Amino acid sequence: MTTLRITGGRVLLPDLTVERADVLVDREAGEILAVGDPEDLANGDEHLSAAGSLVIPGLVNAHGHAAMALLRGYADDKPLDAWLQEDIWPAEAELTPEDVRAGAELAIIEMIKSGTTAFADMYFEVGEIVAAVEASGMRARLGHGIVTVGKDEEAARADVEESIRVAREFDGSAEGRISTAVMPHSLTTMSEESLVRSVEGAREAGVPVHFHANETREEVEPIVEEHGVRPLKYADRLGLLEEGNFLAHGVHLDEREIGLLTEAGTGVIHCPASNMKLASGMAPVQRLLDAGVSVGLGTDGAASNNDLDLFDEMRDAAMLGKLAADSAAAVPAEAVVEMSTTGSAEAIGIGSGKIEAGANADLAVVDFEKPHLTPAHDPVSHLAYAVRGSDVRHTVCDGEVLMCDQEVLTLDEKEVRETAGRRATELVERA
Ligand SMILES: CSC[C@H]1O[C@@H](n2cnc3c(O)ncnc32)[C@H](O)[C@@H]1O
Numbered sequence: 001m002t003t004l005r006i007t008g009g010r011v012l013l014p015d016l017t018v019e020r021a022d023v024l025v026d027r028e029a030g031e032i033l034a035v036g037d038p039e040d041l042a043n044g045d046e047h048l049s050a051a052g053s054l055v056i057p058g059l060v061n062a063h064g065h066a067a068m069a070l071l072r073g074y075a076d077d078k079p080l081d082a083w084l085q086e087d088i089w090p091a092e093a094e095l096t097p098e099d100v101r102a103g104a105e106l107a108i109i110e111m112i113k114s115g116t117t118a119f120a121d122m123y124f125e126v127g128e129i130v131a132a133v134e135a136s137g138m139r140a141r142l143g144h145g146i147v148t149v150g151k152d153e154e155a156a157r158a159d160v161e162e163s164i165r166v167a168r169e170f171d172g173s174a175e176g177r178i179s180t181a182v183m184p185h186s187l188t189t190m191s192e193e194s195l196v197r198s199v200e201g202a203r204e205a206g207v208p209v210h211f212h213a214n215e216t217r218e219e220v221e222p223i224v225e226e227h228g229v230r231p232l233k234y235a236d237r238l239g240l241l242e243e244g245n246f247l248a249h250g251v252h253l254d255e256r257e258i259g260l261l262t263e264a265g266t267g268v269i270h271c272p273a274s275n276m277k278l279a280s281g282m283a284p285v286q287r288l289l290d291a292g293v294s295v296g297l298g299t300d301g302a303a304s305n306n307d308l309d310l311f312d313e314m315r316d317a318a319m320l321g322k323l324a325a326d327s328a329a330a331v332p333a334e335a336v337v338e339m340s341t342t343g344s345a346e347a348i349g350i351g352s353g354k355i356e357a358g359a360n361a362d363l364a365v366v367d368f369e370k371p372h373l374t375p376a377h378d379p380v381s382h383l384a385y386a387v388r389g390s391d392v393r394h395t396v397c398d399g400e401v402l403m404c405d406q407e408v409l410t411l412d413e414k415e416v417r418e419t420a421g422r423r424a425t426e427l428v429e430r431a
Pocket residue numbers: 065080088089092122123124144145146147185212215274300301304
């Protein structure tokens with residue numbers, strides 16, 4: 001066994017208290033061995049300095065489309081439907097596998113640099129995303145996104161089977177850092193038959209289902225008209241609400257739908273920046289938390305955010321949560337820190353998000369010796385409201401150091417940036 005010891009810092013513990021402690025990691029097992037008084041811990045084989053810094057669980061970006069980093073800033077200031085139909089889908093129709101790889105690597109570098117160690121992703125050409133995750137050392141839950149509207153029956157069936165095949169092929173890859181899900185895009189872009197087959201295929205493969213739901217008002221109305229029930233009642237009828245499944249957005253939910261989520265144990269991934277930018281609405285986050293729903297945090301794609309910095313997202317979630325509840329006490333700092341760590345990890349089903357013995361060794365070290373973090377009356381307040389992704393010094397995933405002193409070690413940042421920039425230019429010229 002070789003060990004890594006993170007020394008000289010303060011550590012955010014699972015109860016959100018902060019203690020001066022070192023963290024000892026088993027690098028081969030990718031697990032935290034011990035957290036404690038520096039005097040009581042064995043000396044590690046390698047050391048990483050956390051002096052002046054706070055060691056936190058690696059953040060978990062629980063919903064996104066990494067390769068959309070190539071479309072950052074390509075189409076802004078439109079609502080979801082027009083944005084997808086007029087700009088994003090025509091551009092995505094031109095994507096090559098190499099583009100997806102380049103976009104995913106760019107997104108991964110941005111996430112590593114801002115302290116994210118795991119993400120959930122719905123997209124196409126998943127083999128390319130698997131390769132990017134494998135090379136980067138990150139952890140991910142990946143799936144092929146299925147859209148069946150506008151497709152004939154044969155093409156729709158093939159798309160669903162592709163998602164099931166991808167889920168089976170890649171689950172457990174990258175030495176267990178990659179898990180998968182079957183990912184029907186949404187309740188309105190999928191035929192009922194395709195949704196039912198997605199659920200069945202996911203059960204057979206032993207993986208969860210992840211989908212977009214109740215994101216805009218325009219998405220709720222057609223379901224009520226066609227099926228006579230609210231979207232999540234419809235989803236429940238089709239078997240989509242189950243323990244371990246997770247949906248993105250959940251902006252327009254009524255109390256009965258929140259009750260269904262609680263009963264089922266289906267997680268909701270809150271994406272506040274995307275919801276604000278597309279003017280989709282304000283998710284009832286405090287009501288979800290009060291009802292005991294498992295709530296995670298996601299950036300969504302870089303084209304609707306426009307960054308992948310989960311610190312930014314925490315701040316947005318806290319601010320928007322207060323507006324939505326009309327209460328400054330709603331969605332407090334502790335809630336968004338939990339949301340981006342344990343909340344996201346539980347919702348997408350990975351054993352990360354906590355610094356304790358036996359947990360995945362997924363960590364970020366945040367430099368607190370900064371003017372905008374001085375004084376530090378309350379480190380949890382700073383994580384929610386003041387820390388920026390660029391304050392992250394080191395990022396560790398599965399016991400491996402992915403970034404040391406702000407240098408990404410697993411991917412070549414300059415090369416990734418150049419390739420992604422060139423491919424993005426060529427992509428939009430084709431579109
Ligand atoms: C079928 S792969 C995923 C698909 O989702 C699109 N997408 C990106 N952001 C959103 C969003 O906020 N709501 C719904 N769909 C979204 C993405 O462009 C891909 O086509």
